[in-house]
Amino acid sequence: MGKTLGYARISSDQGQDITSQKAMLESLGAVVVFADVGNGSKLTGRDQLEAVLRLLEPGDTLLALHPDRLARDTGDLLTIAKRVIEKKAVLRINDPAIIMDGSDIMAEVMLTVFGLVGMLEKHFIRARQRRGIEARKLKNDGGYKGRPATISPDAVRDLRAEGLGATQIAKRLGIGRASVYRLLAA
Known part of the structure; x- marks a missing residue:
């Protein structure tokens, strides 16, 4: 029997805390938890996800609390699952309960559906953000200043x-x- 490696992610470290995800993953059996801080809409730049995928060995389990902690894109989610299965390891998602080892087409269907839900959620978030920006610009009170400058x-x-x-x-x-x-x- 292999080891269980956990993966946690938060979108930003401003107002979010990864501690509860780590504690939950450990309570579910993760011996080590890898954690990234950053956007979940892309796989690039997620060093800890890459590290955990590289460390997986046959019989190991990659554990995540929710599909959107891994990715908010169907293709990316399925790419991660494929990489796990190629290592002869198992992808286990806690909520909803999905165990993907490459032998059950229903697990892949569920993962696909939740990947689509993540993409839809990402779309709605961006649409709400655009509406908020447009509303602020219409007020024309100088309140919308765009993204703060990061370069001096x-x-x-x-x-x-x-x-x-x-x-x-x-x-x-x-x-x-x-x-x-x-x-x-x-």
């Missing part, structure tokens, strides 16, 4: 004053060259 224009100008070129500034600040040019032109 002063830092870009200071580095330029030191004689650094756009590529060097971009590398030093970890941003794209286009952002450097945009800030220098402003």
Whole structure:
């Protein structure tokens, strides 16, 4: 009998806490819990998910509390399941109870359905966000300011004053060259 590895994810660390997910996964038998903080709409950049998938061995179980903790896209969810099964391991989701080992077509159907639900939920979240932005813009009171700036224009100008070129500034600040040019032109 293999080991059970847990996977937890929260969308952001602002106002969310992964502790309860970890505790629940451990109570369900996970010996180690891998956790990512970030958007669930993409698989890229989820280092802990990649790590747990690499560590799976035949007979192991990957445990997640809900399908949307793994992915909010049907294709991504099925890709994860396929990778687990290729390792001769089992994907187990707690709620709803889905155990996928490649032998039960109904488990794959359920996973597909919940992947579709996740995609639908993602669509509704984005639609509500767009409506909120449009409503705020219609108020025209200056309340909508967009996403806050993450790059300091002063830092870009200071580095330029030191004689650094756009590529060097971009590398030093970890941003794209286009952002450097945009800030220098402003």
